[in-house]
Amino acid sequence: MDLLPFFQQLEATTVGRVVRESLWMFPVIECVHLLALALLGGAVLLVDLRLLGFGLVNQPVDLLARKADPWLLAAWMVIIATGIPMFLSEATKCYYSPPFFYKIGLLVIASVYTFTYRRRVTRELAYGRAPLTACASLALWFGVGFAGRWIAFY
Template sequence: MLPFCKWLEHTSVGAGIRESLWLFPAIETLHLLGMAALVGTTTVFDLRLLGWMLRRERVSELAGRLLPWSWAGFAVQLVTGALLFTSEAVKVYPNPAFRVKMLLIFLAGVHALIFHWSVYRDVASWDDSGILPAGAKVAGFVSILLWIGIVAAGRFIGFV
């Protein structure tokens, strides 16, 4: 993996971002905006699953309105994150905070899939009832914890 990181860093994209006066902070800015879209919309959905927010809205309808923004944000994160990684791959690849972040993102993905295939399958039965199944609450809670962890781990890359 390290030879790949080395090669990646030396591509014109990696070197360009690393040596530009403004590209690195500009991409970081986009990465922050992408985070706002992704984490903001998933958290609103998670809070709905917990029953703490927008309780009169149907869960399925909120999913339909919020999650496209989550996916758009995720796409921005994937692209901008990859570009930032490319510019300092050799330094970041062994960074423990970076590794924790990647692991947590993977877990968040697995968690979302499990949620989709289990609790969310019979959403129709609890969509507009005030009482949410325990599984939905657990899913919302776990998701919020995972995203806090991802944001924190990302911020800690520069500090460990």
């Protein structure tokens, strides 16, 4: 199935058109997207570094994860909410961009992993470590960010 007509329809939506035709809207949304990225990265790193034995090592993992979760979730929602209008404004360009598809694929995997398996591991851990769980999380989110940045190049 060819997705191109679907992507063209998405680009023709009102939101897509308004963002595309505005000079400042895309950059402003992009700035919010980036700031949310920093917060999401911070919330992910806080727990992953702890799982590796860095950062707030005197705190139990489950407590840290519980405290970090609302910020992680809030940042995740802002990233999705800002990512959608940016995508709609240039859906056709994204269709021809391999990094875009890598990004979305990795984003789905990273999100499911974070909100299911990683959450369960961190909630059941007090003072131990879980380096593999952390490395998988870091690798997945790094991949999302890396591919995301490369949408601009390819």
